[in-house]
Structures are given as structure tokens and as C-alpha cells.
Amino acid sequence: MPKRKCLIVTTHYRPLTGGAQAVYDALCSAAPEHFAVLTASHDYTTGREVEAWRSFDGKVPYEIVRVPAMRPGLLGPKPGIGARVMSHLGASLLKRRVLRAVLDTARETGASVICIGALDALGWLVGPVRRKTGLPVVIYTHGEEISQQAHNARAEARRRKTLQAADGVIAVSSFTTQLIEQKYGVAQKAIKWLGNGVDLAKFNSRPTENVRMQFGLGAGPLVLSVGRLVARKGFDRLLEAWPRILASVPEAQLAIVGKGPLEADLVERAGVPEMKGSVHMLGHVSDGALPSLYASADLFVMPNRTLPDGDTEGFGLVFLEAAAAGTPSVGGRAGGAVDAIVDGTTGLLVDGEDTGAIAFAVTDLLKDEVKRLKMGDAARTHALTQGWDNKAAELLFWLDRIETRDSSGDREEVDRG
Numbered sequence: 001m002p003k004r005k006c007l008i009v010t011t012h013y014r015p016l017t018g019g020a021q022a023v024y025d026a027l028c029s030a031a032p033e034h035f036a037v038l039t040a041s042h043d044y045t046t047g048r049e050v051e052a053w054r055s056f057d058g059k060v061p062y063e064i065v066r067v068p069a070m071r072p073g074l075l076g077p078k079p080g081i082g083a084r085v086m087s088h089l090g091a092s093l094l095k096r097r098v099l100r101a102v103l104d105t106a107r108e109t110g111a112s113v114i115c116i117g118a119l120d121a122l123g124w125l126v127g128p129v130r131r132k133t134g135l136p137v138v139i140y141t142h143g144e145e146i147s148q149q150a151h152n153a154r155a156e157a158r159r160r161k162t163l164q165a166a167d168g169v170i171a172v173s174s175f176t177t178q179l180i181e182q183k184y185g186v187a188q189k190a191i192k193w194l195g196n197g198v199d200l201a202k203f204n205s206r207p208t209e210n211v212r213m214q215f216g217l218g219a220g221p222l223v224l225s226v227g228r229l230v231a232r233k234g235f236d237r238l239l240e241a242w243p244r245i246l247a248s249v250p251e252a253q254l255a256i257v258g259k260g261p262l263e264a265d266l267v268e269r270a271g272v273p274e275m276k277g278s279v280h281m282l283g284h285v286s287d288g289a290l291p292s293l294y295a296s297a298d299l300f301v302m303p304n305r306t307l308p309d310g311d312t313e314g315f316g317l318v319f320l321e322a323a324a325a326g327t328p329s330v331g332g333r334a335g336g337a338v339d340a341i342v343d344g345t346t347g348l349l350v351d352g353e354d355t356g357a358i359a360f361a362v363t364d365l366l367k368d369e370v371k372r373l374k375m376g377d378a379a380r381t382h383a384l385t386q387g388w389d390n391k392a393a394e395l396l397f398w399l400d401r402i403e404t405r406d407s408s409g410d411r412e413e414v415d416r417g
Helices: 019-029 053-057 081-109 119-135 153-165 174-182 235-248 262-268 290-296 317-324 354-365 369-383 388-408
Strands: 006-009 035-040 064-065 115-116 137-139 168-171 189-194 222-226 253-257 279-283 299-300 329-332 347-350
Touching: 006 081, 006 388, 019 053, 019 137, 019 388, 035 081, 035 137, 064 081, 081 119, 115 388, 119 137, 119 369, 137 369, 153 174, 168 174, 168 388, 174 189, 174 253, 222 235, 222 317, 235 253, 235 262, 235 299, 235 354, 235 388, 253 262, 253 290, 253 299, 299 317, 299 354, 299 388, 317 329, 329 354, 347 354, 354 369
Parallel strands: 006 035, 006 115, 035 064, 115 137, 137 168, 168 189, 222 253, 222 299, 253 279, 299 329, 329 347
Antiparallel strands: none
């Protein structure tokens, strides 16, 4: 593995929850000698200190440096002129502090490349950091910040300028890669497609414990769905399709794991008479229990879709986790799910808006055991090639090529793809 140090700079970090934070933690843990993190000790959404951050930082095998804030706090829904002026002045002062923190931390950790992990909030660092350190600066994108429009035209133009100015851009999926190229005019060779990995330590031996009884589930065919309860995940469409599935597979049961803003509505839908008591809203389930729950299911389903505002699934790690447990998936043909599911091999992709297509795919796999088990075996084989160790090595190799290119002064001749 090449020898270099990547400093990841992000606005907030674990133990706060979030997909990007989980990705950075997984990469850093896979190769701790090659990564460090600069982040905030306070949550910008609340202004309060992140609970238990010292305990978390003390347990990880890589270096984390914290400053009080990496971005301004959120203003209220209708801020007055005075609040806006004070916020602007505070933001200018904070930018100087953040830049100094990046420069100091890069020097102290021996960083050879800087990775900006928050495009809209920290993209402004690209130019100043490169000028003052001479180090290459890359941006890590996770999907939503690319697919969704910025809040105004000026912010959208700033996003384009930042992406084009960076020495490279990391994209979580082929979908995001195409958007970065087509929507923001970034050269394809400047983009690194790096799909998310799976924590193979949880799945080194295929989970075999049947935990259905623990969660109040029966012996009938079990469909599992896991994710934050938001519109793009398609839980509403799955529930709309469920009565059709029951008509063909009357003993089927559906378990939905997760919390989110749509929870009350989904619980109400799950309880209507047409569902015949077959839908179980499990709420939050601990990470430790999920592998066995994945393995206890016959099929994993999350019919994700792209919303009108561009909100879509950046990758769909849950599909890969289900695969690692040997469970095939049905997912939406949208966003990064097309990379997480090998259509026809590890599962099926459908139109996440088409409840008929969802019902047909789920019914087909529940009724065809031979096909389902074959897909489950293929899914596990595929997932076991997607560990974070491999992802970290792949990223570090790409970063090494960017570093070599910059030090040689030749920006165009080295392929960054």
C-alpha cells in the first residue's frame, strides 16, 4: 500500500450519526496510519457539544483533531437583519479559524493530501489550502449534494466552481459520477468512482442465528426493509404493493426497520385491515442485531426512487449489507442502487414508483426458492469483495497518483479515473 497521509476535513463527525461520517470512519479504521480527521467538537445544528466525542475519539485507531466549530450555526426560520449581519461577521471570523486549523493540522499530522468532506459548507477551502500548502485537495461527494440543486443560483455556481477547481472528486456511485461530469462540467478523468464498502468483520462467518422470535416475527416468508423513513427510500410504495404480494403469498410477512419523519404515516398504513397484521414496524434495531436479522430474512426490499427535487439514494449500503448476509435484494432503479445490486444476479432492480413492478419482483422471488437461493449465494460472493480494506487501498492508490501528478506540475497527463 502506498505511503501517504490523507487529512479528511468535515463539518461534523461520529459519534453523530450519518452516512458520510460512517464512510470516513470505516476508511480511516481500515488504514489508520494513512488517515486523520479534522472536525468539530460541537454540533452546528444545535450549537451544543457532541455527546461522548472524547470517548469515541479515544477508542478509534486513527487520529482525530477537533476544533469547536467548522461551520456557522443554523439561523432561525425568519432571521432579522441584525441576526443576518452578526451571522455574516461571525462566519468570516470562523472561516479564518477553520483555515488556520486545516493548515496546522495538515502540518502536525504530516498530511500529503487534503480531502474536503463537505462540498457546500467547506468547498471554499480548496483554493486557499492548495495555495498555502502546495498539497493536492480533493472533494468527497456522497450523492445528495450533487443530485439536489443548491438553494439558489449563486450557490449552484459556487458548487460548480469548487468541483472544477479541486484536484480530484470522489463519487460514491456511477450515477453521481455522471452527474458531476454532465451537470458540473468536471472532466471524467478527474473523478474517482468509489462505491461504499461493507464491514466484513460483521459477516466473516455467514450469520445463521434465526432471530425472528426475538422480534415477534413468524415462520412465513420474511421480507425485510431497513433505512431512514424518508420518501426516497420507497417504504410507502412497498406498503402500497404489499396487499398484492399477500394475494400471491398469503403467509408472507414484512418487517421495516428504521426511524424518520414518515414513521407515523407508515405505521398507520401498516395497520390497515388489508395488511392482515403481516407488517411489523420494528423501529430502531442495534447495529449488532442487524446481521442476523438480514440473514433471517428471505428477501431484502427497498424500492428507492428519485424525487422531483433530485433527492435520491447516493449508494444504498443496506443492499450490500443484506448481500453479505446471503440475502438477495429488490431495489429501485435509481441513484446508486444500480451499483449496489447486480441486476438479475444478486437481486432485481425495478421502477420504485411502480407498485405493480415492485409486487411482481417480490412475489417472483418469494415463490421461486431455487432462484432466490442462487441469488443469495451470488450476493454474498459479491459482497465479500467489497470490504473496507479493499476500498481504502483503492482510494489511497488513486490519491497517490494525484499527489505524484501535482508534485510533477503536470495536471493533464496523469489519468485520475
